[in-house]
Amino acid sequence: MFINYIKIAWKVLLRHPFYTFITLFGISLTLTVLMVLTSFLDHLFGTHYPEGKRNRSLYIATVMQTDSSRTSMSTGPATFGFLTKYAKSLKTPEKVSILSNFSFSNTYVNGKRIKLNTKYTDSDFWQVTDFEFLEGKPYNDQNVKKGDHVAVITDALRDQYFEKDAGTVIGKYIEIENINYLVIGVVKGSPATRVYTYSDIYFPYTAPKSNYENKGMRGRYVAIVLAKNESDIPAIQSEFDSKIATISKTDIQDGQNFTVLIVKAEKYFDHFLNTFARDNSQKIFAYTIAALVLAMFMGLPAINLVNVNVSRILERASEIGVRKAFGAPSKALLWQFIIENIFITFIGGAFALALSFLIINMINSSGWIAYADLTINFSVFLISILVCLVFGLVSGVLPAFRMSKLKIVDALKA
Amino acid sequence: MLRHLFKLIWNKKGSHSLLIIEIWASFMVLFGVLSLIVYNLNNYLQPIGFEYEQVWNLDLANNQDTVEVAAKLQRVLQQVRASKEVESATRMSSNTPFSANQMGNAVTYNKVNVGADFYHSDSELIKTLGLSMLTGKWYTEADRVSKFTPVVINNKMKEKLFLNENPIGKVVVQDGKNYFKVVGVVDKFKAKGEFMADNPALFQMMAKDDGWNSNILIKTKPGTDANFEAELVKNIALMLPGWGIEVSYLKESRENRHKLTLVPVLIFLIVSGFLLTNVALGLFGILNLGIARRRNEIGLRRAMGATEGKVTIQFLGEIWVLATLSLIIGLLFAIQFPIMNVFDIASGIYITAILAAIVIIFLIVTLCAWYPSRQASRIHPALALHEE
Numbered sequence: 165m166f167i168n169y170i171k172i173a174w175k176v177l178l179r180h181p182f183y184t185f186i187t188l189f190g191i192s193l194t195l196t197v198l199m200v201l202t203s204f205l206d207h208l209f210g211t212h213y214p215e216g217k218r219n220r221s222l223y224i225a226t227v228m229q230t231d232s233s234r235t236s237m238s239t240g241p242a243t244f245g246f247l248t249k250y251a252k253s254l255k256t257p258e259k260v261s262i263l264s265n266f267s268f269s270n271t272y273v274n275g276k277r278i279k280l281n282t283k284y285t286d287s288d289f290w291q292v293t294d295f296e297f298l299e300g301k302p303y304n305d306q307n308v309k310k311g312d313h314v315a316v317i318t319d320a321l322r323d324q325y326f327e328k329d330a331g332t333v334i335g336k337y338i339e340i341e342n343i344n345y346l347v348i349g350v351v352k353g354s355p356a357t358r359v360y361t362y363s364d365i366y367f368p369y370t371a372p373k374s375n376y377e378n379k380g381m382r383g384r385y386v387a388i389v390l391a392k393n394e395s396d397i398p399a400i401q402s403e404f405d406s407k408i409a410t411i412s413k414t415d416i417q418d419g420q421n422f423t424v425l426i427v428k429a430e431k432y433f434d435h436f437l438n439t440f441a442r443d444n445s446q447k448i449f450a451y452t453i454a455a456l457v458l459a460m461f462m463g464l465p466a467i468n469l470v471n472v473n474v475s476r477i478l479e480r481a482s483e484i485g486v487r488k489a490f491g492a493p494s495k496a497l498l499w500q501f502i503i504e505n506i507f508i509t510f511i512g513g514a515f516a517l518a519l520s521f522l523i524i525n526m527i528n529s530s531g532w533i534a535y536a537d538l539t540i541n542f543s544v545f546l547i548s549i550l551v552c553l554v555f556g557l558v559s560g561v562l563p564a565f566r567m568s569k570l571k572i573v574d575a576l577k578a
Numbered sequence: 579m580l581r582h583l584f585k586l587i588w589n590k591k592g593s594h595s596l597l598i599i600e601i602w603a604s605f606m607v608l609f610g611v612l613s614l615i616v617y618n619l620n621n622y623l624q625p626i627g628f629e630y631e632q633v634w635n636l637d638l639a640n641n642q643d644t645v646e647v648a649a650k651l652q653r654v655l656q657q658v659r660a661s662k663e664v665e666s667a668t669r670m671s672s673n674t675p676f677s678a679n680q681m682g683n684a685v686t687y688n689k690v691n692v693g694a695d696f697y698h699s700d701s702e703l704i705k706t707l708g709l710s711m712l713t714g715k716w717y718t719e720a721d722r723v724s725k726f727t728p729v730v731i732n733n734k735m736k737e738k739l740f741l742n743e744n745p746i747g748k749v750v751v752q753d754g755k756n757y758f759k760v761v762g763v764v765d766k767f768k769a770k771g772e773f774m775a776d777n778p779a780l781f782q783m784m785a786k787d788d789g790w791n792s793n794i795l796i797k798t799k800p801g802t803d804a805n806f807e808a809e810l811v812k813n814i815a816l817m818l819p820g821w822g823i824e825v826s827y828l829k830e831s832r833e834n835r836h837k838l839t840l841v842p843v844l845i846f847l848i849v850s851g852f853l854l855t856n857v858a859l860g861l862f863g864i865l866n867l868g869i870a871r872r873r874n875e876i877g878l879r880r881a882m883g884a885t886e887g888k889v890t891i892q893f894l895g896e897i898w899v900l901a902t903l904s905l906i907i908g909l910l911f912a913i914q915f916p917i918m919n920v921f922d923i924a925s926g927i928y929i930t931a932i933l934a935a936i937v938i939i940f941l942i943v944t945l946c947a948w949y950p951s952r953q954a955s956r957i958h959p960a961l962a963l964h965e966e
Contacts, residue, residue: 268824270823275805277808279826341815341823342816373820461853464857467599467603471597471600471861474864475868478867
């Protein structure tokens with residue numbers, strides 16, 4: 165029975181190549197847009213190189229000082245001291261790393277300027293992240309303690325600064341703003357979209373110009389807290405919250421009129437959302453806008469499919485009439501159309517998969533995002549299959565239902 | 579004729595409702611995307627108001643050094659100005675052109691309160707950025723003797739704050755405690771690039787002992803290259819050990835800013851382009867089938883003496899009526915945007931977007947209906963009636 169329906173569907177598809185094309189075009193393009201978008205979101209928020217432990221990491225990235233009525237506020241990253249006192253001392257996590265947000269610098273080689281992003285980290289940074297070392301090794305506690313002028317650079321910077329094919333660069337010096345740093349490691353770079361681990365060059369936080377001695381609360385450092393496993397996250401958050409709760413009023417004031425301090429250890433996505441929407445009403449607004457846009461972008465092709473299907477199925481009224489006259493129940497006809505639609509959506513889905521694969525490969529190799537590693541992973545594929553089914557049902561059930569209720573006489577007459 | 583068409587459509591409202599929804603949804607998507615494009619295009623067409631080609635931005639960070647910061651900055655400025663490759667140089671707050679930084683404040687004059695972008699600079703900014711003066715003059719060292727901090731405003735600010743009054747010499751107040759005296763009006767200043775709206779701006783003369791604003795804009799002579807830059811950075815690094823030094827070219831920063839605006843627009847454009855192609859193909863298919871099913875009706879009309887043109891017009895007219903119905907529903911939604919001034923965008927932009935969306939929708943439905951209608955009109959009456 166099932167095979168039969170599919171055979172019929174296949175014949176119908178071949179009978180009207182133009183309509184088949186319209187339907188497939190709609191399905192595959194909608195799904196492609198969706199898949200590319202999902203894979204981009206996954207690239208932004210998912211667990212990927214070099215933050216391979218992001219699923220069990222918490223980010224402490226913003227300190228917000230405000231007054232009780234929230235008329236004035238001051239937000240930004242924290243100071244090194246603040247994070248050492250309240251984050252580094254946490255008992256529950258496996259490791260805590262403190263790192264600076266990236267800042268800019270320039271270096272000059274042979275009259276050419278190289279723009280640089282610099283980052284200061286502690287030695288735990290290399291355990292919390294899993295950077296791949298192409299050469300050399302990371303700096304350790306000893307380097308940090310002694311304030312060595314050492315640096316870890318990315319392969320991209322190595323290729324720009326040092327002559328190619330000159331052998332290893334470990335042990336060579338790189339000059340930045342009149343200070344020579346000894347290169348001790350070369351890592352595979354991180355894409356710029358991973359804002360906390362991305363940089364061209366990494367220094368121990370005791371290197372010059374890192375400002376780690378700054379006092380107060382607001383500085384340029386963030387912390388990544390690595391849990392032993394995912395289930396520990398709530399425990400870490402509550403431990404951190406209770407630590408923050410002990411901060412005295414005078415500390416919060418920080419010389420200004422602030423009375424409220426908001427610092428949270430959050431998962432990456434929550435943290436990201438919070439930087440855009442400060443309170444719940446803003447969050448609801450953001451979600452509504454996103455939902456509306458998504459509804460439009462998915463609803464339009466769906467309506468279109470329903471429309472096309474309605475006219476296609478109406479065209480087949482005589483076929484249905486004959487089947488009904490020979491005693492096929494409405495239910496069987498309904499199933500036939502549903503299966504037919506799911507079948508065509510899956511064909512569209514296969515096209516979409518191939519197309520997305522192509523586009524994603526293009527994005528990855530275009531250099532539009534350096535080190536981009538967009539992938540179609542299993543979850544993205546699963547979502548798209550699910551969407552396939554929804555589309556198939558939405559665009560199939562309505563016309564099929566209408567058709568299956570058609571009177572035999574009318575159907576045969578047409 | 580028109581009433582007749584409406585009657586025809588109304589009689590089949592059930593089967594047409596989905597078509598109407600589809601055209602309505604396309605209109606809404608088009609309206610959204612076009613608003614975005616018209617807004618950006620409208621901004622882009624207005625001049626940026628300053629020169630950036632030869633200008634570098636020297637970003638200094640004093641880091642742990644907190645001793646005599648202002649004096650050190652002043653010395654760097656003098657050193658920069660002394661170089662033969664430099665035409666002029668000025669200190670500026672961190673919200674330099676094309677940077678991500680913004681500084682907003684509100685000032686009051688005669689109970690009118692206007693929010694503006696605040697820029698701190700010294701007397702050389704006008705030369706470095708090539709701003710064009712409308713009235714008055716740029717502040718100079720001589721203006722320091724005045725009791726109030728001298729400021730220059732842009733034309734947009736003047737329009738909002740002073741309406742038709744002459745602003746020169748007027749005193750405005752910020753937060754009820756900082757008093758500024760307006761000494762000049764410049765034309766436009768779109769610091770975030772061509773795609774930024776022409777916002778009110780206020781330039782405030784930097785205090786002599788200001789150690790907070792540590793950016794220096796440098797206008798270099800033509801032909802200056804990275805060698806001078808390396809030398810400059812080296813010299814400053816020697817003068818200011820422990821300071822962070824970063825040089826960027828405004829020309830490059832501008833391109834980055836542009837990308838930030840253009841990439842989302844491009845993505846929306848591509849996605850909505852696909853959606854509309856999708857809709858157009860779907861419409862074409864539906865109309866094709868729908869018209870093909872009305873062969874006998876067409877045959878009859880032709881037999882009664884209707885010309886090919888009249889038959890074509892009838893089918894086009896039907897789809898136009900359908901489109902008009904959908905657009906009326908769409909307008910009910912879209913018109914809220916200019917009325918309620920959503921996102922603080924001028925209503926003219928929304929109205930242009932609405933008109934453009936209407937034109938495009940009519941174009942699409944006409945294109946989609948044209949071929950099937952022509953085909954239908956060519957049906958030979960004898961053949962069509964014979965089939966019956």
